[in-house]
Amino acid sequence: MSTTSDANRIIIFDTTLRDGEQSPGATMTLEEKLEIAQLLDSMGVDVIEAGFPIASNGDFESVAEISRVVKNAQVAGLARAGQKDIDRAGEAVRHAKNPRIHTFLSTSPVHMKYKLQMEPEKVLDLVVQSVTRARNLVANVEWSAEDGTRTEIDFLCRCVEAAIKAGATTINIPDTVGYTVPDEYRALFKTVRERVPNSDKAIFSVHCHNDLGLAVANTLAGIEGGARQVECTINGIGERAGNAALEEVVMALKTRQDVLPYLCGVDATMLMRASKLVSAASSFPVQYNKAIVGRNAFAHESGIHQDGMLKNTQTYEIMTPESVGVLKTSLVMGKHSGRHAFREKLKELGYELGENALEDAFRRFKDLADRKKHVYDEDLEALVDDEIDNAQDRIKLVSLTIVAGTQGPQLATMTLDVDGKHQTVQASGNGPVDACFNAVHAIVPHEAKLELYQVHAVTEGTDAQAEVSVRLADAEGRMVTARAADPDTLVASTRSYLGALNKIMSRAARLGGGERIHSTEPMSV
Ligand code: KIV
Ligand code: ZN
Numbered sequence: 001m002s003t004t005s006d007a008n009r010i011i012i013f014d015t016t017l018r019d020g021e022q023s024p025g026a027t028m029t030l031e032e033k034l035e036i037a038q039l040l041d042s043m044g045v046d047v048i049e050a051g052f053p054i055a056s057n058g059d060f061e062s063v064a065e066i067s068r069v070v071k072n073a074q075v076a077g078l079a080r081a082g083q084k085d086i087d088r089a090g091e092a093v094r095h096a097k098n099p100r101i102h103t104f105l106s107t108s109p110v111h112m113k114y115k116l117q118m119e120p121e122k123v124l125d126l127v128v129q130s131v132t133r134a135r136n137l138v139a140n141v142e143w144s145a146e147d148g149t150r151t152e153i154d155f156l157c158r159c160v161e162a163a164i165k166a167g168a169t170t171i172n173i174p175d176t177v178g179y180t181v182p183d184e185y186r187a188l189f190k191t192v193r194e195r196v197p198n199s200d201k202a203i204f205s206v207h208c209h210n211d212l213g214l215a216v217a218n219t220l221a222g223i224e225g226g227a228r229q230v231e232c233t234i235n236g237i238g239e240r241a242g243n244a245a246l247e248e249v250v251m252a253l254k255t256r257q258d259v260l261p262y263l264c265g266v267d268a269t270m271l272m273r274a275s276k277l278v279s280a281a282s283s284f285p286v287q288y289n290k291a292i293v294g295r296n297a298f299a300h301e302s303g304i305h306q307d308g309m310l311k312n313t314q315t316y317e318i319m320t321p322e323s324v325g326v327l328k329t330s331l332v333m334g335k336h337s338g339r340h341a342f343r344e345k346l347k348e349l350g351y352e353l354g355e356n357a358l359e360d361a362f363r364r365f366k367d368l369a370d371r372k373k374h375v376y377d378e379d380l381e382a383l384v385d386d387e388i389d390n391a392q393d394r395i396k397l398v399s400l401t402i403v404a405g406t407q408g409p410q411l412a413t414m415t416l417d418v419d420g421k422h423q424t425v426q427a428s429g430n431g432p433v434d435a436c437f438n439a440v441h442a443i444v445p446h447e448a449k450l451e452l453y454q455v456h457a458v459t460e461g462t463d464a465q466a467e468v469s470v471r472l473a474d475a476e477g478r479m480v481t482a483r484a485a486d487p488d489t490l491v492a493s494t495r496s497y498l499g500a501l502n503k504i505m506s507r508a509a510r511l512g513g514g515e516r517i518h519s520t521e522p523m524s525v
Helices: 016-020 030-042 057-069 083-093 109-116 120-137 153-166 182-195 215-224 246-255 268-282 303-311 339-348 355-371 377-390 432-443 489-511
Strands: 011-014 047-051 074-079 099-106 140-146 170-175 203-208 229-232 395-403 410-418 421-429 449-457 466-473 479-486
Touching: 011 203, 011 246, 016 030, 016 047, 016 268, 030 047, 030 057, 030 268, 047 057, 047 083, 057 074, 057 083, 074 083, 083 099, 083 120, 099 109, 099 120, 099 170, 109 120, 120 140, 120 153, 140 153, 140 203, 153 170, 153 182, 170 182, 170 215, 170 229, 182 203, 182 215, 203 215, 215 229, 215 246, 229 246, 246 268, 339 355, 339 377, 355 377, 377 479, 395 432, 395 489, 410 432, 410 489, 421 432, 432 489, 449 489, 466 489, 479 489
Parallel strands: 011 047, 011 229, 047 074, 074 099, 099 140, 140 170, 170 203, 203 229
Antiparallel strands: 395 410, 410 421, 449 466, 466 479
């Protein structure tokens, strides 16, 4: 077995909050980004790419805020090659302990001709100017050759040499369009590092997209070619088919030390938590068979496999569930479980609730157990997350009755508790969900716009809990996301809609903002 040394230390650069957030529909709120950044920091990620500061004021604010709260990791802000972009990124990361500006420019013939409409010599000039400007602001500068894997090798080498000479400390050669294959990518790094005379003055980095499903394989090949920084995202989210998944890269390195003798500083036992947090914040469910963090990643269904597992877990497991933060649980919850077992189970899942919250959660668990044969850990997590979110709410769902089916119109009769006062309406809609949301609107008029409505089943079976995510944009266009779970999809939909409204109201109260949401007298039923 080969030995590892500092020269084989891999820098983990997480871009969940930048490339990941660029996935269509994955926009996250400032609070969600801060929570993710703090978790990434505590799990030992080396560099957190916090956003693209020039993109919007919201992006700038979140990069600035993340720079303030992150304790150990370097914080990077992305910038195109223009002066304004670079200055804005420099300003956003200014408060970080170790700030990095990550600037990029396309170098492939197709990008230079059609996207940039620039001659290669002009691109080369701009590489030097942009890196020089960034280097005047911070000591830690990364330069990326966008569409690097479709760039002519001579030109790529000239750009890399110029960027290093201008002060770049990290050189990233991204596979922007997910086009390369492992042997080619490994050879590319080897060639560039051999041909560029000052290549020893910079750390080389991989950044792989997953258009052909090769992002992680290409990432590992890039490391073998000499790259020592890996750009990746939690759950592999990112532009189009996504980026290389951080959890897969980390576990490949840890599990196959015999052939991949490289080290990284990530605490793998936090991978599952990070996956759940990012999935919840981005409203992107994790596919069941996703490597490492999918719910089936450690599930054994067939009799032959179960038999083997009982004899020795190594028969069908190449890593333990505990090593990635999946708890092997023994307590099975059902309608006969008591308060004590419930409390112990929640502890096992990482929750410490106060007496009142525990009592409420226990009551809801009993209701659920009455309606549902098996109560899985995921059901309990959804239930308790809901409980925690609901504690401070001003608007609560009291009751809901729906008339649906082929004989339309669909009707929702709803009672809400608004600041302690019950109000009831009946509203119709284009389908039962629309009727529910119209009923909420009738009791609590508001200007917030629905940006996302997503349903997925927490567990299997027709009695599964539905988890609904609702994202609303408030009158200023700021997003809030809320989730709720219930075996009744319409109850979950209404509760998650109310959750988002409650968040907007509490933000308005916190910021002393305008009363854009207010309750009215009930409409006649
Ligand atoms: O995919 C890509 O090329 C990028 C760059 C900005 C690094 O995300
Ligand atoms: Zn990318």
